[in-house]
Amino acid sequence: MVDPDDVRRALRPDTIAISIMHANSEVGTIQPVRAIGALAREAGVPFHVDAVQTFGKVEIDVDAMNIDALSFSGHKIYGPKGIAGLYIRRGTKMVSIQHGGEHERRRRAGTENVPGIVGLGKAVEVRARDMKTEAEAVSALRDRMWEGIRARVPEVRLNGHPTERLPGTANICYRNVESESIVLALDLKGIAVSAGSACTAGSVEPSHVLVAMGVPLDWAMGAVRSSLGRSTTAEDVDYVVASVTEAVRRIRQAMPVGAA
């Protein structure tokens, strides 16, 4: 988690803005934007929040959190791809970076993507209606998945903050298993997950997020992220738990003793 005191210490007389990712996209930890917003206001520095991961999933109050600018995206809230939004607090000084037209009150030149805008508007409307109930349901499913895996698979850990986290994100490390082999095994079962480390020709990169969080390499190499959403069912979750259990057991059978 980002420590607001670290943000405070990073401030300099010439700091022009503070920008924080509301939630980490890999592990789902939600950052303390309220505390950071308060210190930004105190220091008189404009505060931008990248809320692409959180918008429509967790409560955001731009006034209480002292947010001056906030970005969000359509594709993360079941809306269209290729459309996003930027909230700007009235009175915040902005400089256009895209010139050549008078569109959007001279803030951003270019013909507007009207179907995208309409779709985004509808998606936001639906999120406002369903967010709270869905967040509860999705969190319960995510917990069911983690509890199921933890009960059946030895040497697993859940990454990220235990409570301050996105409802649908579960990033789990399987010690001494290479994440890509789990991804392949689950893909063959029709389950889409993403690997926390990627092995391409020549090198393998464990997630810089997990490494920065102090996760040891023999764990970090086996990180797998699952994202649950509004269409996920308890049956899906149980199928994932069974498939993961079987895959990890099989892969570990072929594992060299003491491999890192």
Added chain:
Amino acid sequence: MRYSPTLVDHFLNPRNAGLMREADGSGSDEYAGCGDLTRFYLRVREGHLAEARFQAYGCGPTIAAASVATELAAGRAVEDLATLKAQEIEDALDGLPEDRKHAAEVAAGAMRAAALDALRRRHGNREA
């Protein structure tokens, strides 16, 4: 699916996975930078491979390559295995994507190392 049905089959149903106690030869190879690791244990009878077992850490193709190598090596002369080429393993998997060729390299390297170890031990025993 970017992997062949043969590769997927060996990944899902690995042949001869696991440790072998009192092997006549063992050897491993590692793919530097990637951390992939393959180890073979060989049981040798009259200069030929009677049984092979593998242990592998890595992505799906690495596990599949080790598995298929234990099959293609079965019954072969150990001298022959000491010069095993990666291409033969790749062919047995019906090909590998460009960025996963190292899976066959690691398996071949480990098999050569295990075969050389078996040969060394045999000659060592004669001298002793």
